Amino acid sequence: MPTPITSGLDVLHVTEACGGGVRRHLQLIIPELQRRGVRNGLWAFSARAEQNFAAEVATWAPGPAFMQFQALPTAIWPGMLWLLRCRLQKIVATLQPRCLHLHAGWAGLLGRSIRWPDELQLIYSPHAFGILSGQSWLRRSILPKLETRLAARTHAYVLVGPDECREARALQLPEEKLHLIPNALPEDFAADLLPREQARARLGLAPQTQAVLIPGRLAWQKGGDILLAALGQTRLPNPQTLFCFCGQGPQATAWKRMAKACGVAEQVRFMDYLPDLRRLLLAFDAAVLPSRYEGLSYALLECLAAGLPLLVSDLEANLQAPRCHTFAAGDSASLAQTLPRFLASCQIGSPEKQSWTVSRQAEALQKIYAAASATAQ
Template identity: 45%
Template structure:
């Protein structure tokens, strides 16, 4: 694809404000794989949510020949986003990408506002979970729904990482002929990179005899972590060997630490912050928790299953992207403290049964959720979009790809 461009042009410019968590993992996996396929990529990241070592990602991508830039926000005022919008437009004018791929809600708004800088620019949008949910403020939900509907006219293709996003897109009334499902996948050698459980437990300083319950995610409201702490408080006395490890950071950390103290759990819960190479260390956990209110298709879900780590998750569609996932993990009613406590107690009492389910999950991930397949689909979509610069060509190409 890149050989058709001028020497300074990009095939795809990725744009994101979500410089942490799953979106960061998504880009860290995808961009090098796309570069290796001959798709010349750039990355424009902006905002104030970058994790402490995000600069390492930028350096690694630059070393691969990826055109990277980052604009840090000192605050959250509209002036900062106006400055980032102008910086993005300048970058687009200089590098003339054929495809602009917007990742997550804020970048989705920023990249779709205003007319296209030039008519043959194709715009792809991946929401990575639409940011509306009953657990969120009503005014915010209304604003998100309104913005998504208003800006739909400026999208050539929606790339959804999981089936739950398609369900939400249908609720929003977005144009289904532009939908493309490209499920997240793991590197083909993922299992070979995993640490032995004893090594992983040593690195995370888990004492012998401890039953380690991992909570590997960003500490944000979306993840339902307060619900989990309340549920754990109900069963903690019955399971004295259990220790909970929060592996991630975010704006809810202080609130969660205060909640743990108020529930008498301060000696049973550890907050590790961002854990380098966490994906390799998931084998340290006897059980992993994902109590989210909403998601796209979480990499941690795939990684835990790929590592054969037992999982207890909320019963949202994103955590059960296919019916066969019900054979691989345990679920609880989303947001229900009592049901979560009941299922957590069951999981801790039946860890061997949970491990058996996790083994089924590992086989499913290896056969159905590999990065190579994900990259193949995405590279093909970019190529077809770039060649369809007039009329309804973008929609036609997507329909043709879906039919195949």
């Protein structure tokens, strides 16, 4: 049920990415901004939203002053993009926000394709530009040129990790518009973790199982196929090791087929999307994040905060703690070589204390919004 439209928003958040890290980002940052007196709205539209997205937003406390989720019947195509433009223009005309905060690719394109009044400030958070050699020629050739053109309509870029900053500079985006505000967790995150025995019982994990978590969307970016290929190339020290993929995404069917083709289906369990996964982290003995690219992964931060041993691709964004083990990003042979040593030696440690918290993240965002609004006056 959409929240009735009222007037007077400070910030309207717009996203098509209703899953994974963007979902978690909005879940944490909107309530924190609300507590700070920033009046937020959220307009989301998607054909690929994760399970119960809209219902979950209704549970945020405090929630956004305005919320509307538009379920799309199909993937976005040019005619639908025009209809979405019209809908966004109507919402903005009614709510009159001071800032539009656009999250991830489709929202960034949609919001910046419209010529708005000068007083409306556009903030863009790519949550990873993701322009890599492994992707389609169209994406690699068109997106950089498009982003360079859209930069003129962007008042500020909010970047969540060092790899995003590097990509932004490679695209030659205006330096004065780039703002690094890393993702963060609440200070009391670890206090909400379920005890190990209770968490393992919830997931049906046997006592002798060495459970390895692979968190995140089942998407090319997250590199689950790299892990499956590595499993097919190596022998594990513990035959009771089980790799648990926790998430939904477009590669789910393909990766299940790949697990069978690689002969590792018995070592893998696809657990689907778990809404309370962050509370169940102590059920696992370790975690692997084989991402091809990242902004700054909430799954990484949560595993560190829970004290889980981590094996991650050697992206700069993943190197958040000395205790993270690494392998060469995108290289299944490197992962196959590293994985047995990591699993033989990993032990759950003490939770990682975070000095950068969601409260500080929201404070930094609030300054961006205030500066953008001051510029418009």
